[in-house]
Amino acid sequence: MRPTRAASALVAALLAACGFGAAGPGTASAASVVLPHAIAATRSSDVPSGAEIYQKRKQLYDAISAKTGLDWQMVAAIDQYERTMSRAHPKSRPKKDDAVVGVYVSESDWSGNLNPDPDDDNPSSIRFFYGIGRDGSGDGRAEREQDEDALYSVAVQALKQGISDDDFSIGLWEYYHNTRAVQRILQYAKMYRHFDRLDLRGSAFPLPVGHSYSFRSTWGNGRSWGGYRIHEGTDIFAGHGVTVRSTCYGVVEIKGWNAFGGWRIGIRDLNNLYHYYAHLSGYEKSLKVGDIVKPGQTIGWVGSSGYGKPGTQGKFPPHLHYGVYRDRGLVEWAFDPYPLLKRWERDEFKSLRNRK
Numbered sequence: 639m640r641p642t643r644a645a646s647a648l649v650a651a652l653l654a655a656c657g658f659g660a661a662g663p664g665t666a667s668a669a670s671v672v673l674p675h676a677i678a679a680t681r682s683s684d685v686p687s688g689a690e691i692y693q694k695r696k697q698l699y700d701a702i703s704a705k706t707g708l709d710w711q712m713v714a715a716i717d718q719y720e721r722t723m724s725r726a727h728p729k730s731r732p733k734k735d736d737a738v739v740g741v742y743v744s745e746s747d748w749s750g751n752l753n754p755d756p757d758d759d760n761p762s763s764i765r766f767f768y769g770i771g772r773d774g775s776g777d778g779r780a781e782r783e784q785d786e787d788a789l790y791s792v793a794v795q796a797l798k799q800g801i802s803d804d805d806f807s808i809g810l811w812e813y814y815h816n817t818r819a820v821q822r823i824l825q826y827a828k829m830y831r832h833f834d835r836l837d838l839r840g841s842a843f844p845l846p847v848g849h850s851y852s853f854r855s856t857w858g859n860g861r862s863w864g865g866y867r868i869h870e871g872t873d874i875f876a877g878h879g880v881t882v883r884s885t886c887y888g889v890v891e892i893k894g895w896n897a898f899g900g901w902r903i904g905i906r907d908l909n910n911l912y913h914y915y916a917h918l919s920g921y922e923k924s925l926k927v928g929d930i931v932k933p934g935q936t937i938g939w940v941g942s943s944g945y946g947k948p949g950t951q952g953k954f955p956p957h958l959h960y961g962v963y964r965d966r967g968l969v970e971w972a973f974d975p976y977p978l979l980k981r982w983e984r985d986e987f988k989s990l991r992n993r994k
């Protein structure tokens with residue numbers, strides 16, 4: 639499956655629309671960009687807590703699952719992928735503050751391209767104009783901004799070819815016309831199936847926090863050992879062989895040699911961030927591409943591999959190069975992981991202290 643011409647037009651549109659703000663709003667880096675009044679708003683008593691939101695979502699996924707035959711993990715995976723896109727593109731995919739789902743469907747996709755009424759919520763006239771809007775809640779109306787209707791309508795699209803995993807992948811491809819979207823949704827479904835729960839929040843600092851290591855903000859610093867024109871990441875200096883751990887719940891997406899990064903590993907998380915660990919001296923033996931990991935799980939060891947043919951080591955002091963990239967749909971942007979690293983380190987010190 640290759641990107642279509644429409645997809646490359648989309649890439650161009652995305653590039654134009656997004657500018658070069660590397661650290662997009664939302665998810666993992668939200669704390670640093672949220673405005674004070676927004677923080678106050680999220681603390682008011684009628685806003686559900688994190689656990690309550692997960693509970694609400696799970697109920698909805700179960701309901702859609704019962705209606706469509708898709709397992710809840712697949713429904714959750716579609717919704718979570720869409721949520722990451724809505725967070726990456728808040729202007730073109732506006733969501734109501736109280737929306738439980740992340741799914742976004744444009745007016746014309748919902749009501750049908752030639753439908754004279756873009757706000758149409760009549761299921762039969764929407765069908766007549768080939769809109770994708772369906773009534774998922776059973777109230778006789780197909781409302782674009784109603785959680786159950788929106789999620790059900792997208793699930794129905796994904797199921798057009800059938801319900802087996804292969805049919806489902808083809809259905810996703812036909813709906814999104816984007817291999818990354820399909821890959822992401824299948825990765826997320828695998829994670830939800832593996833842990834058999836929706837709430838997969840948690841983080842860890844990539845090295846054991848008791849160990850001796852040092853790092854500072856090296857974003858954009860051209861003299862570091864990352865192999866990029868600008869340095870896209872943070873270098874954490876530590877002794878050869880110090881444990882490297884996953885910072886998140888995720889799926890191993892890439893593992894192997896890269897001329898610049900040496901032995902490196904890439905892990906995808908549920909916020910659609912790609913965590914990149916480079917210059918390792920070795921990998922945790924049992925780890926394969928497609929495996930699921932959790933925060934704090936050992937994935938390899940600090941080394942100085944890279945800058946040459948496979949196995950090259952020692953061209954620079956041993957360190958972990960850690961980078962984070964946000965998938966924005968068709969392109970991926972690096973952002974500075976330093977604030978995240980500081981936060982994870984602090985959180986871990988705090989929980990270690992509390993355990994004493």
Ligand SMILES: [Zn+2]
Nearest residue numbers: 863864873959
């Ligand atoms: Zn580096």
